[in-house]
Amino acid sequence: MTTLMVQGTTSDAGKSTLVTALCRWLRRQGVTVVPFKPQNMALNSAVTADGGEIGRAQAVQAQAAGLAPHTDMNPVLLKPNTDIGAQVIIHGRAVASMDAVAYHDYKRVAREAVLASHARLSAAHRVVMVEGAGSPAEINLRANDIANMGFAEAVDCPVILIADIDRGGVFAHLVGTLALLSESERARVRGFVINRFRGDLALLQPGLDWLEAHTGKPVLGVLPYLTDFHLEAEDAIDTRQSAKSDETLRVVVPVMPRISNHTDFDPLRLHPQVDLRFVGPGQPIPSADLIVLPGSKSVRADLDFLRANGWDAAIQRHLRYGGRLLGICGGLQMLGRRIDDPLGLEGEAGSSAGLGLLDFVTRLEAEKQLRNVQGRLCLEGAPVSGYEIHAGVSQGQALEHAAVRLDDDRLDGVFSEDGAVLGTYLHGLFEQPAACGALLRWAGLEAPQTIDYHALRERDIERLADLVERHLDTARLRHLCGLGEPSSLS
Known part of the structure; x- marks a missing residue:
């Protein structure tokens, strides 16, 4: 069984989107894949088939994988109730409210829940597709980390690093993140994905060539900026509007x-x-x-x-x-x-x-x-x-x-x-x-149009899988998932 982790240079870099895309891409190939986020901090949540609570993004990823949401997909969920405290949910159930300092000490307990869930998912699925949280370069949170490289080191899995070019400074984000990792953590990063690119890819190519030469790691692909696209937000409020008719x-x-x-x-x-x-x-x-x-x-x-x-x-x-x-x-x-x-x-x-x-x-x-x-x-x-x-x-x-x-x-x-x-x-x-x-x-509204929201979500999950096929190095991805021959890619 294989575990592959997607980490981001920043929050909202595209981790949730890429994990969703990879889950559906693998499912299309008949591979049993399950999403997993060790620790999530979000106020958007979902109720699972086993009667617990997980982050909403993992419920959408479960749909992409063709699975019912389960508490093992997000064993630790933090729901902030103040600027310095949150309700701590372990395996779908609230166990306590803690401030940030108390939770930092509690991470040793949370780690056991994370590893137990991962072990169960690994035993039942061919690929565990993991989403990190925030950035692995948050050095103040490195001790007892269970959300990013601390988890990757514990289960010995490779990592894809994704960055959002639409924010600007994408090469600084990627190189700077690598610089703040330990030697063993840097070795886990097997490639980069650049997200939300708009423009002529030929103009970006010199930067991609430099990045590969400077880091010794491949760029697995560049995903385009999607304008007419919807995927439920993990936490940030999405204020984008679809085109509206005259009668609103x-x-x-x-x-x-x-x-x-x-x-x-x-x-x-x-x-x-x-x-x-x-x-x-x-x-x-x-x-x-x-x-x-x-x-x-x-x-x-x-x-x-x-x-x-x-x-x-x-x-x-x-x-x-x-x-x-x-x-x-x-x-x-x-x-x-x-x-x-x-x-x-x-x-x-x-x-x-x-x-x-x-x-x-x-x-x-x-x-x-x-x-x-x-x-x-x-x-x-x-x-x-x-x-x-x-x-x-x-x-x-x-x-x-x-x-x-x-x-x-x-x-x-x-x-x-x-x-x-x-x-x-x-x-x-x-x-x-x-x-x-x-x-x-x-x-x-006198005559509302009928909108099938579930069909819209399913359509856009399919579009994400299409982007994987068109814009990412699928041979390398299959290798990282333990599905391809390593000889020509190592």
Whole structure:
């Protein structure tokens, strides 16, 4: 069995994209391949088939590999709840909240979880395709590293180093990263991939020739910049919009410091009839048809942030003028009368007043709710599917008028009596075409087009595999995956 690792010179260099591409490329050849990220720090997560929680990027990579997401694919997930602390999730389950210093000491325990997951995946799959985190050149994080070269050294695997040329300084990124590695770590780097190139490749070739001569390592290929392309972001908010028609629905999402699972809004960004705007700190909420309060890793703190920006008054004004309001997960909890956190799960223990729009309260409990679910919306009885990731349990009279009836006969969320406010714990609400259409009609779009979000994602995963075939050295890649003859490539 073979393990191959993709590391990047920076965050957002293209590691997730390349691992996704290689998973689908190998699957096309009938190779059993599994994605793996030892340690991930992200607020976008997914619920696995075994009832745990992993980074959302690994769930997309699992789709590329033709597998159901599993907690072994991302054994350590860190979900920041402050600037210096995070919830630590091991094998899909939250074990504690730690500050950065405490987690640095805890890495010895996390390392055992990482190696155990890798051993299980290696035993079941021909190739384990690993994604690093950040950059291996972060020398302040080298001690007890489990995310980059520390892992590669532990399992003795080769590494591909990817850099984003669109950022500028690509040769400095690659050479500088190598310079900060130890001798044994440099030897693990078997080649470079340059990402997001636009222009004439002939103009880049002298630089590629110099890079190979200077480092003694091959350039495995140059991937082009894709303009009409979508892959769910690991953490950063993607604000790109697809081309819009003349008739659009105006949707606004207030962005709070601990916004989570903002991939919920990708189907709206890609919808030709939706003008989606993310509003940041200090910005007023513009006129809109629909305001969506997103998920949050620190609901009470984000609610304070919302008020500090005057967005609570803007939401009240929006409702008075006939606008619609949707709350998802933490956004749902904000709609009620109160949020209680007696255990201090998301910050200092205590209670906060909600927006008071609906009659219910939420209590945060230690056991997180993790489910993949299906059901029907209260709107048009439209079929809906999604996933729940929340510590809050909501109770109150308003919840008797539910937003969703789930297939296990549970009721989820709330739909206000006047029809202006809807809240739900379900992430992925807009991914099913029927549910998306019903929600857009509720928000005021008379004739929404049907968009198959899952088909769009599958199309772009296929496009990535095509890029591997066209632009990368597939013979060397097969060799690095243990699938080719080494004699002519060594």
